Amino acid sequence: MKHKKNKDIANKEGMPQTLSSTSMFTPCGFSPHLHTSKEDEQGGLIFQDGNLTSASLDALIQHLIPTTDYYPEKAYIFTFLLSSRLFIEPHELLSRVCHKCIEQQRLDDPVLDKARIRKFGPKILQLLTEWTETFPYDFQEERMIGHLKDMIHRIAPCDEAYWKKMNQLLQTLNQKLATLSHGQEGIVKISAAVSDKLVAFKSKPPSIQREILSVCSDPYTLAQQLTHVELERLSHIGPEEFVQAFVHKDPLDGTKTCFSEQKKTSNLEAYVKWFNRLCYLVATEICMPAKKKQRAQVIEFFIDVARECFNIGNFNSLMAIISGMNMSPVSRLKKTWSKVKTAKFFILEHQMDPTGNFYNYRTALRGAAHRSLTAHSNREKIVIPFFSLLIKDIYFLNEGCANRLPNGHVNFEKFLELAKQVGEFITWKQVECPFEQDPNIIHYLHTAPIFTEDGLYLASYESESPENQTEKDRWKSLRSTILGKT
Secondary structure (H helix, E strand, O other): OOOOOOOHHHHOOOOOOOOOOOOOOHHHHOOOOOOOOOEEEEOOOEEOOOEEEEOHHHHHHHHHOOOOOOOOOOHHHHHOOOOOOOOOOHHHHHHHHHHHHHHHOOOOOOOOOOOHHHHHHHHHHHHHHHHHHOOHHHHHHHHHHHHHHHHHHHHHHHHHHHHEEEEEEEHHHHHHHHHHHHHHHHHHOOOOEEEEEHHHHHOOOOOOOOOOOHHHHHHHHHHHHHHHHHHHHHHHOOOOOHHOOOOOOOOOOOOOOOOOOOOOOOHHHHHHHHHHHHHHHHHHHHHOOOOOOHHHHHHHHHHHHHHHHHOOOEEHHHHHHHHHOHHHHHHHOHHOOOOOOOHHHHHHHOOOOOOOHHHHHHHHHHHHHHHHHOOOOOOHOOOOOOOOHHHHHHHHHHHOOEEEEEOOEEEHHHHHHHHHHHHHHHHOOHHHHOOOOOHHHHHHHHOEEEHHHHHHHHHHHHHHOOHHHHHHHHHHHHHHHHHOOO
């Protein structure tokens, strides 16, 4: 029986603004259908105008499985492996793939058809290789390695070369996992040290507190070191983390949520923490100096750093710096800001203005992405998106359309769009940082003490006195709690 694709899904009532911008997303059916669309079905897969739009989970799994004369498209493999975890855990998916291969290629037969398996073998090896390369974190689980080895053990008797291929595959995988886990440990731990007590030293020479300008006084260098930190942290985020961050209970599986034990999103969360730290570090550096002239100098320094981040294509550090400067304890320092040449700052603020769903930023991002595609050097390849907005876009895409259609089919059209957004990010995160690393500056960025919000307010009031009763009361209360003074 032919399943009709539910047309309502294309109308997407109440779709968030993020997605309806047709200039941004034309493929995958997010634009209104202005022409009559042709729908056809092949083996339980529903196609519309040649694009796969929906299917049952079983049909999608079958579509992933190679045969002697079929191999799935690369784009399909990435899209399905990325999104399938909303419906089935990776180890269960691999188990089903292997089971179907054993059945279809009759790998349980006492005598194997060697000619047939020599056609099939390279294809299943290719699929397993692509899976381990793109989603290595899936293979941290013993069961995954078990299924992989079992599959290769079954085909190896037909060709000695398969043993060698398996060992190469496992060796590459182990190296990749070791690099990733070593990298995670090697990332300088973000210091949780908050230093509100340091406010007490504002009036004295702050010998105990180094400030950013003593560590790095060149805005170009600091922007390059920030880019190092960003790319290092991005490199650890697995594509699957974007999906796992939004895992809900699958309505067709009443028993469990995939990944219910733990949402495997630790790298993604660590990256968001880094952004927050950079905001607070900028605000701390501005509020710390006792003299107005020094504070103005720090502000101008960070404006130059932010401008250089924009030129590099490091939009995440750029946004963190602007956010730090726009925090109330910093923005209330009117006497300090009066000493600052603010024209450059307003240009940067305009670039990151949230109006029109960050229209200006999205235009700049598209420009950087285009530059990256035609780049001749690693420097031109750098695109570091404003990460919170990327997550928000993916969140709205996820919330705005159902994972399944009313007939129980998987809404594959949605997952093509998801794969497009995540796939672009994967390309960006693989860029090698072209700048020389300065361990001293990077260590400072991760470990320099920062104020809490209360500490920032206190430092701000100590710099420029409160202007109204509310501020006076808050100042008094903060002095008593943080400094123990009345």
